[in-house]
Amino acid sequence: MKKTNRPLVLASVMLAMFIGAVEATIVSTAMPSISAELGGFSKYSWVFSAYLLMSTVTVLLYGKLSDIFGRKPIFAVGIILFLIGSLLCGLATSMDQLILFRFVQGIGAGAVLPIATTIVGDIYTNEERAKIQGYLSSVWGISAVTGPAIGGVLVATVGWEYVFWVNIPLGILALLGVLFFLVEPVNHKKPAIDFAGAALLTLALSMFLYWLVEGGVGFSWASIQSFLLFGGAAAIFTLFVFVERKAEDPMMPFSIWRNKSILFANLVSLFTGIILIGVTSYLPAYVTGVMEQSATIAGFTLTAMSIGWPIAAFFSGKLLLKIGYFQTSLLGGVSLVIGTVLFVLMQASFGPWWAAMSSFFIGVGMGLTSTAFIVSIQSAVSYEQRGSATASNIFMRNLGSTIGAALLGSVLNVTLLNYFRSTGEDLTLNSVNELLTEKSRAALSPETISVLQEGLELGSQNVYGLTAVFALISLLLIFGLPRKRGLKSDG
Incomplete structure (x- = not known):
C-alpha cells in the first residue's frame, strides 16, 4: 500500500503556512498605500474584518468536513477559493470591490490553516508533534519575516496588487504536494453536515461584527439600530447553541470543550487573536502617518514580530517536552503583556526601533502559546475529532481577530472623530488618507498635519x-491550564 511521503507533505504544509504569514503581514504593510489610492479610510477596518469574518465562520465547518471526507479534498477546495480571492483582490478598483473580494479570499482561508495543522497532527506521533509543530510555527514566522519587506518593496515598485498575487504560485505548489503525496485512511462515516449551525453562526457573527464596526460611527451606540443588531446577534447565537446540542454531528461539538486543556487554550486564543490583529492592522498606519516613515520601514516593524514568533516557536517545541504545557504557555503570556505595555508607552519620538521591539515581544508570546496550544489540543483527542478540535482553536483565535478588527477599528474611528470635532477642524476619517504617504502629506498645511497626527496618535x-488589557486577561486565563509535565505517547 502506498504510504504518505512525510517530508514532501510537510514541505507542502509549510508553503500553505507561508500563505497565511504573507496574508497577515504583507496586506497590513500595503494598506496605507491601498487606502491612499482607493480612498475610503472609514472602511479601512472592513478590509480586515471581511476576510476574518468569513475565515472565522468557515473554519469550524471545514474542520468537521475534513473529519468526514478527509483532509485532501477540503484542503483543495480552500486553497482554490483562497487563490481566486487573491487574484480578484489585486484587480480591485475601489475599496468596496476590495472588501467584496476579501470575503471570497476569507472563505478559502478558513480551510488553509486548520487543515494544514491537522495534517501534521495526523502524520506524526505525539512526541514528534511537539517538535514538528514548533518547526511549522517557525516556518510560518520565518516566511513572514520576508512578507513585510517584500510588501514594502512591491508597493514602492510594481504596485500593491502584487501583495495579493504573490500567494498564487506558492498556493498551487502547496495544493499539488498535498494531493499527490498525502495518503489518508479510508473513511466510511456517513456524512452529516450541520448546515443549520453554519448558517446561524454566520448570521450571528455578521450582525455582531457590523454592530462593532459601525457603532459610534454609522449610528449611535444607544440607538434602536444598535440594540436591534446586538439583540438579534445574541438571540441567533443562543439558537445556534440550541441547534448544536440537538444536531446529529454538530459543527461545534461541545463535548471537546469539557477538556480543560482545550477550554483554556481556546479562551486564551480568543484574546491573543485580538492582540495580534491590533498590532498587524494599525501599526503600519501609525509608523507611516505619525512617525512619517516609509512603507518599507513600517514593514520592518512588523518583521520584528515575525522574527520573535519562529524563534519562540522553535524553543516552544523543546520546552513542551521538558517543562510541559502550562509553564511554556505562561512564558508566552508574560511576553504578550510586556509587548503590549511597550506599545502603550510608545511615542512618535521613540522611532521605529521601539515599535519593532514591542512587536518582537508580541511575536515571542504568540510563538510560545500557539505551538503549545495546538500540540496540547491534538494530544487530547482521537483522529476522528482532531480536525474539529484543531479547528476550534483556530476558530477562537480568528474570532478574536474578527472581534478585534471591528472593536479596535471602532475605537480608532470614534477617537479620531471626537478629536477632530474638539479641534474645530473640518476633517473626516478619510482625511487620514492624506497622512499616509510622503507625497500626499506634502500637499497639507503644517497645522493640518499636526491635527491629523495628534488624532491618529x-x-x-x-x-x-x-490590547494591554486583553494581554493581562490572557495571562490570568493561562493559570487554568492543567499542570502537566512532558508528553505522553499516542499509543
Whole structure:
C-alpha cells in the first residue's frame, strides 16, 4: 500500500503556512498605500474584518468536513477559493470591490490553516508533534519575516496588487504536494453536515461584527439600530447553541470543550487573536502617518514580530517536552503583556526601533502559546475529532481577530472623530488618507498635519491600551491550564 511521503507533505504544509504569514503581514504593510489610492479610510477596518469574518465562520465547518471526507479534498477546495480571492483582490478598483473580494479570499482561508495543522497532527506521533509543530510555527514566522519587506518593496515598485498575487504560485505548489503525496485512511462515516449551525453562526457573527464596526460611527451606540443588531446577534447565537446540542454531528461539538486543556487554550486564543490583529492592522498606519516613515520601514516593524514568533516557536517545541504545557504557555503570556505595555508607552519620538521591539515581544508570546496550544489540543483527542478540535482553536483565535478588527477599528474611528470635532477642524476619517504617504502629506498645511497626527496618535494609544488589557486577561486565563509535565505517547 502506498504510504504518505512525510517530508514532501510537510514541505507542502509549510508553503500553505507561508500563505497565511504573507496574508497577515504583507496586506497590513500595503494598506496605507491601498487606502491612499482607493480612498475610503472609514472602511479601512472592513478590509480586515471581511476576510476574518468569513475565515472565522468557515473554519469550524471545514474542520468537521475534513473529519468526514478527509483532509485532501477540503484542503483543495480552500486553497482554490483562497487563490481566486487573491487574484480578484489585486484587480480591485475601489475599496468596496476590495472588501467584496476579501470575503471570497476569507472563505478559502478558513480551510488553509486548520487543515494544514491537522495534517501534521495526523502524520506524526505525539512526541514528534511537539517538535514538528514548533518547526511549522517557525516556518510560518520565518516566511513572514520576508512578507513585510517584500510588501514594502512591491508597493514602492510594481504596485500593491502584487501583495495579493504573490500567494498564487506558492498556493498551487502547496495544493499539488498535498494531493499527490498525502495518503489518508479510508473513511466510511456517513456524512452529516450541520448546515443549520453554519448558517446561524454566520448570521450571528455578521450582525455582531457590523454592530462593532459601525457603532459610534454609522449610528449611535444607544440607538434602536444598535440594540436591534446586538439583540438579534445574541438571540441567533443562543439558537445556534440550541441547534448544536440537538444536531446529529454538530459543527461545534461541545463535548471537546469539557477538556480543560482545550477550554483554556481556546479562551486564551480568543484574546491573543485580538492582540495580534491590533498590532498587524494599525501599526503600519501609525509608523507611516505619525512617525512619517516609509512603507518599507513600517514593514520592518512588523518583521520584528515575525522574527520573535519562529524563534519562540522553535524553543516552544523543546520546552513542551521538558517543562510541559502550562509553564511554556505562561512564558508566552508574560511576553504578550510586556509587548503590549511597550506599545502603550510608545511615542512618535521613540522611532521605529521601539515599535519593532514591542512587536518582537508580541511575536515571542504568540510563538510560545500557539505551538503549545495546538500540540496540547491534538494530544487530547482521537483522529476522528482532531480536525474539529484543531479547528476550534483556530476558530477562537480568528474570532478574536474578527472581534478585534471591528472593536479596535471602532475605537480608532470614534477617537479620531471626537478629536477632530474638539479641534474645530473640518476633517473626516478619510482625511487620514492624506497622512499616509510622503507625497500626499506634502500637499497639507503644517497645522493640518499636526491635527491629523495628534488624532491618529491618540487613537492608536487607545487601541494599544485595550490590547494591554486583553494581554493581562490572557495571562490570568493561562493559570487554568492543567499542570502537566512532558508528553505522553499516542499509543
